[in-house]
Amino acid sequence: MIGVDVNQHAVDIINKGEIHIVEPELDMVVHAAVTEGYLRATTIAEPADAFLVAVPTPFKGDNHEPDLGYIEAASKAIAPVLKPGNLVILESTSPVGATEQMAAWLSEARPELTFPQTHGNDADIRIAHCPERVLPGHVMRELVENDRVIGGMSPKCSEAAVTLYKTFVQGECVITNARTAEMAKLTENSFRDVNIAFANELSMICDKLDINVWELIKLANRHPRVNILQPGPGVGGHCIAVDPWFIVSQAPEQARLIRTAREVNDSKPQWVIEKVKLAVADFLQGNPEKTARDVTIACLGLAFKADIDDLRESPALAIAQKIAAEHPGSVITVEPNIKALPEKLKGSLYLVSQETAEAEADIKVLLVDHKEFKSNQYVCNPRQKVVDTRGVISKQPA
Structure with a gap:
């Protein structure tokens, strides 16, 4: 297994068998994999059978437009080493259509190869979207146990992706198309964002009315069909604070509740x-x-x-x-x-x-x-x- 990153420091740390982030149990796994020769890191993409693209997908500008620049850069980095039979999976949480755009960039870089947007099941290169679904602090467990949504650009693309993930995923691999897989992850994070917004709005209301919001939520959650989340100082991270804007940017007239939650x-x-x-x-x-x-x-x-x-x-x-x-x-x-x-x-x-x-x-x-x-x-x-x-x-x- 080869890890590719533009950050030389991260590459050097991994090649020492160490990690540069805080994540329980990850240090032991990386140390063992590097020591036993199963993992090494580099800054330049090398030939492989499968490529998993997991790069940032931020937004840009006042209108929160999706920035696919990192996906484009990753596509151009792996394109020179692609060969027939390869599988490329986009794991980055992305706006709807990003997987198709990645396929277009790869096709433009390697016109002698065929891709599923033009050749379907007969394409040289298989392309799919499988959004990551792990919670920081629980990555090692959830990477194995969680179900995965797999959206191939053709049935054979999905089949190839399932075969790869089943080498380590114990959860179910559920097949759909690429656009639905992209929207599934955005929906999951938007659902969380809307519910956190309710809790945050409630905390501000309780402050105005001189009520302890923590006690209030504890009492309300005693109802069998109520499960209010905990308020906080806002919403952070590279997913929940970002992904709902992808939906809003693509359907601004329809995504009224999602937009309001983000604003709250x-x-x-x-x-x-x-x-x-x-x-x-x-x-x-x-x-x-x-x-x-x-x-x-x-x-x-x-x-x-x-x-x-x-x-x-x-x-x-x-x-x-x-x-x-x-x-x-x-x-x-x-x-x-x-x-x-x-x-x-x-x-x-x-x-x-x-x-x-x-x-x-x-x-x-x-x-x-x-x-x-x-x-x-x-x-x-x-x-x-x-x-x-x-x-x-x-x-x-x-």
């Missing part, structure tokens, strides 16, 4: 920032000898979800950055899952230990419910104000 979730970080400003004002009112420059704010958690190190599309990170840009006093951050901030964040944010934050903070902003924060129980010093966006304190046993 995108607005939550600013709501949190306003709560922090109120906390600062409240602190200063109780400490009239101090000014805003004397107030230290600690932002607890920068990842987009609990117990991982992934900062992509993280509302917690965006909140911390904006607080640091606007607050005249000191702003420190705690993120137990990373050893150092990315270079682009250095100078604007300062990473400290949990103990330092506890000792120095006047305002604590709980942004991610990492296990380290929950286990601490956060019995706060009376002088400290706390903005708890994840219910870490509110859910603590009495």
Whole structure:
């Protein structure tokens, strides 16, 4: 097996038998695979029987248009080494039609080969879409156990993809066409986004009405057909915060609820920032000898979800950055899952230990419910104000 990445650092780390992300059990598997000669990494695509394309698919511009540039680059990278009988699978969560577009790019690069958009089952190259379906923090288990949706551009494309995935997938491989497979993943993430938006909107309503939203949700969820999710500071990650916009961009008149959910979730970080400003004002009112420059704010958690190190599309990170840009006093951050901030964040944010934050903070902003924060129980010093966006304190046993 060959792993291809444009990041030389990632390639070097993998070839050492190590990993550059936080994911339980992945380190052991990668170490064993590299040590035993089953896996190596490179920056240049090499001939293979099957190619799995798993690259970012962000959006661009104010209208959230899908950016397929990474898929195009990957297509051009593997095109020179394609040979008849190869299978190419797009795993990236993509807008409807992306798999067909990938096939078109490959065909343009290798006109001497035939592809399913023109030759169907008789094509030289098999192409399918099979969106990844794993939860960060549980990847090793879900990669094997979860069902997979497989959308080939022809029946033989689907058949070839199923044969590949069945070498390691214990879940069911369900066959459909490429466009439906693409829409299935977008639908899954949009469903989550809409439900999170309901919880986030509910939290803002409860704040206005002086109701503990965490208790309210716990009570409401005692109904056998109610399962409200937990609110937070927004929605992050490279899937749920991005994918619904693909649907909106392709069907703007019809996707009204999906758009509104995105807008609700995108607005939550600013709501949190306003709560922090109120906390600062409240602190200063109780400490009239101090000014805003004397107030230290600690932002607890920068990842987009609990117990991982992934900062992509993280509302917690965006909140911390904006607080640091606007607050005249000191702003420190705690993120137990990373050893150092990315270079682009250095100078604007300062990473400290949990103990330092506890000792120095006047305002604590709980942004991610990492296990380290929950286990601490956060019995706060009376002088400290706390903005708890994840219910870490509110859910603590009495």
